[in-house]
Every structure is written in C-alpha cells, then in structure tokens.
Amino acid sequence: MRSPTPSPFAAGLPATAWAVAGAALILALVVGIMAWMSAHRAKQAMSSLLLEKGEAIITAVEAGARTGLRGHRRGMPAEERLQILLEEMAAQPNVLFLALTDARGRLQLHSGSQEIGGQLWNEADMAALAPGCAPQWRIVEAPDGKQAFLVYRAYSPLAPHCSPAMRAQLADHPPGARLGWCSVDNGTCPDPSTGHALFVGLDITPFDAARRDDLRNTALLSLALLVLGGGGVASLFWARDARQSRLLLARSQTLAAEALTQMPAGCLVVDPSGRIDRCNATAAAMLGLACDQTGAEAGARTAIDHLPSELAEAIRPVLQEGLAVDRELLLTRPDAEPRPVQLTVSAMPPGPGTPEQDAPGGALVILRDLTDMKRLQDAVRRRDKLAAVGSLAAGVAHEIRNPLGAIKAAATFFSGQFPAHSDGDRMAALMLREVDRLNRVVGELLELGRPSGASLREVAIGDVVDRCISLLRFDLEQQHIAINNAIPPDLPAIHGDADKLLQALLNLMLNAMEAMHRVEDRPRVLTLAARLEPAGAAHTVVLEVRDTGPGIPDDLLPTLFTPYVTTRPQGAGLGLAVVQQIMEAHHGEVRLANAVPGPGAVAALRFPGVAKEYA
Known part of the structure; x- marks a missing residue:
C-alpha cells in the first residue's frame, strides 16, 4: 500500500524557514526597487514643476516687456519698465532672483538693482550654458550660498509673438535698431552668441524638504511593507488551506449576490421568522421595498405582513409546512396599479446546526411580471376580433352600400315632394340621417378591416x-x-x-x-x-x-x-x-x-x- 505523501509542514522547520527567507529577500528587493522608482519619479516631478514655473515667469517677463515696448513713447523707457517687472516677479515666493545678461554674462538688469553692471557668468560659463529658444535648467549655487534651480532661455520678447499691430507701431525705427535689448526686425530666435538671456533662480529648499519627507515616508512605508509582507508570506504557509476555503466561500457569496441582483424577475429571500432577508431591485420596484446594492433589505428587516396580503398569504404555508407554490397572482398596492405576476415560492433547506432539521430554512420567492405578456395577449385577442370584423365588413359592405345609395336617392326625391316641415318631409329627413349613420358604420367596419399602415x-x-x-x-x-x-x-x-x-x-x-x-x-x-x-x-x-x-x-x-x-x-x-x-x-x-x-x-x-x- 502506498504511503501518503508527507506534508511540507511535517518535514520540520528548515524548509519553511528557507522558503520564508527567500520570499522575504525577493520582497525586500521588490520594495527597494519600488522605493528607488518612487524617489526617481519624485525628483523628475520636482524638476518638471520647477521648470514649468521658471518658464512661466520667463514668459510673463517677456509679455511685460512687449507691453513696455508698445508704451515706450508714453514717458517711461522700456528698460525701466522691465526692471520694475523683474523686481516685482522676484518678490514671489521661492523666487531667488531674475536677471537679464548679454552674451558675455554681464548683467543688464537684475531683480536686485545693485547687481546691475556686474558679472553673473563669465564667457566660458555662458558658452557652457548655451541659452537657446527652448527653456533649460540646472542646479547652481546662488550668490547667497543657497542651492538654486536655474531656469534660463534666450531673451526674445518679439519672436514669435510680435503682432502686426506692434510691428506697425515700431515701423518708424530703422532695421536693426534696439529697444529694451530687442531688435526691431527680429523675427526668429536670436543667436545665443549675440543675444541676451533671461535667468530665473528658484529656491529648491522647500522642494528638497518635501522630497526628503517623501523619501522618509517611502522608507517607512517600504519597511512597513517589508515587515507586513514577510509576516504575510510566512503566514501563507500555515493558512493556505483556510485562505482557499475563504476565497471559495467569498466567490460563492459574490456569485449568489450577483445572480440575485441581475435576475430579470423579482426575487425575495425570507427567513424562517417571516422577515425579508434579501431582495433585488426588480422585487423592490414591484413591492415598494428599499434594498441596497448588495440585495440586503435596507434598514430594519420588513416582515411579510407588510407585503400585499395576497402575497403574504401565499408565503406563509411555505414557511410553516414547506409546501411549494406556483400560480398566477394579482399584486395590489394602494400607491400603484394592480400588477399580474407569476408567483413561485419554494422552501429553502435549513442551515447547518439548525435544531429542527425538518423545518424549512426560509423561503425563496420569485415574481415574474406578466403585465407585458397580458398586454400582448389582449392585443392578439383584439386583433383576432378586428380581423373577424374586417372579414365580415369586406363581405357585406358592397351589398349594403349599393342599396343604401338607392335608399338615399329615393329619400332625397321624396323630401322634395312634400311641403317643408310636413310629416312626409320629416320622415324623409329621418331616412337620410339614418342612411348616413348606417353608411358611416359600414365605413368604420371597412376601416377596421384594412391594414393599419400609415404614411408618416x-x-x-x-x-x-x-x-x-x-x-x-x-x-x-x-x-x-x-x-x-x-x-x-x-x-x-x-x-x-x-x-x-x-x-x-x-x-x-x-x-x-x-x-x-x-x-x-x-x-x-x-x-x-x-x-x-x-x-x-x-x-x-x-x-x-x-x-x-x-x-x-x-x-x-x-x-x-x-x-x-x-x-x-x-x-x-x-x-x-x-x-x-x-x-x-x-x-x-x-x-x-x-x-x-x-x-x-x-x-x-x-x-x-x-x-x-x-x-
């Protein structure tokens, strides 16, 4: 006789320990990779956010410069307007400085006016930075010693945003003339070696603090995941069978609840005490109940005594004696029209551990709405009756209408043979009215017998x-x-x-x-x-x-x-x-x-x- 295969739990702890250690190592590796990816994504998000903020500031400065150029004849020079704009923009939170330099790195404008004329970068640094049309960034050390996120771009407020109205306003300046470090005939991005560049220094201290907090939280979360995951992996070896049983039970319950919810017929589950345990939306609409999405009757469970009396009377024998019911029923509610239904009530088996194993464990009630079927049956019967009327009308209409025409002609003739308002005149008029009424009835009979098509x-x-x-x-x-x-x-x-x-x-x-x-x-x-x-x-x-x-x-x-x-x-x-x-x-x-x-x-x-x- 073949000996049973020994359980892995009976082989001793070493195999289990090695399995737990290997699973924990894999989990630690996965968590470490996820933590690194999270930190990398945070850094990329910070860089993208700061770059967008810097670019927005540069765009706003250039827009202000264009506004200053359009108003350069109104008194204040465009350079002074731009200097004021830089100072105001630098007052925003987390903005360290704004600077406008020439191609050699010399400051033309600076949010700190005392820095104007100084050197922000030397020519080698400017060549390495290589400002162009697209915004660029790098992390540098600001003059005050802080780490700054530097966003820079070639300064070109007139390209490509110079509108025809603005060019018309500046048309009296000769080609190549410069206003506020802008070439009047500039239609493309300027050459970095000859143009100016706009620099925005952003304080990254808050972002570094937020990133450090995020890294700390990620580390704590990773540690917690590692601990919980290790414990979970270890517990899986001892709780595998129980977990599979729970999954099967949960799947069965979900399937039963979904079947109950999606049934096109109304469905009620009544417990042995005569209270509604579950119902679906169709039954709720039929009976005026309130059921939540899981099918459980909302609030205090409703007793069947609150259902329509004819339905309650049909359920009680099933709960008491286990008898099955299958018959048509007319549901009546005071707040709705009577509804014909096909009622099926069957006894449910008692649950495990129930003292009275022969007593029903409740009742399953199925209600199928017969309203549409009854309406179709009535329509079929009516069509059959109309078809019979149509056949009769087709057969007798010709035989009736010909004599009616002769009678009407004779009545019209006789009405002219008697004095007005005489008995003969009144009888002739009566004959005409009755002929018209009979002719109208024949016409309606013929109309019922014709196909009911319409030209819409x-x-x-x-x-x-x-x-x-x-x-x-x-x-x-x-x-x-x-x-x-x-x-x-x-x-x-x-x-x-x-x-x-x-x-x-x-x-x-x-x-x-x-x-x-x-x-x-x-x-x-x-x-x-x-x-x-x-x-x-x-x-x-x-x-x-x-x-x-x-x-x-x-x-x-x-x-x-x-x-x-x-x-x-x-x-x-x-x-x-x-x-x-x-x-x-x-x-x-x-x-x-x-x-x-x-x-x-x-x-x-x-x-x-x-x-x-x-x-």
Missing part, C-alpha cells in the same frame, strides 16, 4: 386641430358647445399621417360632443390641449380632448376600445377601436379617463419619440 411625415398638431375645428364648427354652434383651442404655437412637429390623425381626432371630438348633448346644468366646453412630457432620450407629445359631459362609467373604462362597446344608445362602438388602430400605426397610444377634477372625460393621444433638439 412631419405633421404639425396645430394644423390638424384647426382642420377638425373647421369641419365641426357648424355642429358645435348648433349644439351650443364652446371650443377652447389651447394648442401651444411652439409645439414640435411629430411624424404622422395627417389624414389618419384627422380621422382619429374627429372621432374623439364627435364622441365628446355626443357626451355633452344632454348637458343642461353647466356650460358645454370642448377643450383641445397639448404638452410635452420628458421621456429619457426623447419627449412625448400628448394631445388631449376634454369635455364637460357626464364622464365614463368605471366599469366600461377597461373595455371601451373593444368593438361594439359604447356608451351611446345610437353608437356602433367602432370609433374608439379605429382610433386605437390609427395610434398603433403611429407607434403611439390612446388613453381614456375621467377628468380630475370633473366633470367630463379626457381622451389623450400620446406620440413618443420626439427628439430633444426639436422640443
């Missing part, structure tokens, strides 16, 4: 409303209905079929007029209004038709768009179905509701997808 182009809502009002103006006056056109003039255009929109709006306005026909105790007012509603990346245009009639019975609201459902004794119940079909062709929707505050009803046509730039 830009349409102004205000124009469609104006056309409808013009067509119905006589009827509105006859029925003593006041029209209130509240369409804003700046309402953006929508993409639609103007003729079909006219038909939909006419149906809604005729319904509103019919609803107000018997109103006697209040004014009859038909209001047309429109507004924009923000909706993410686009806006929705909402067109409303509001009347002051008796309103719509609550029991009829869910079925008003079904063919042959109507509130009018003489209505066919097809107008709203036609309106809905037209709105679907425009990728919109129509909504009906009672006015709040009343009286009356409101029909809203909603057109989504209006771009923000047109709103």
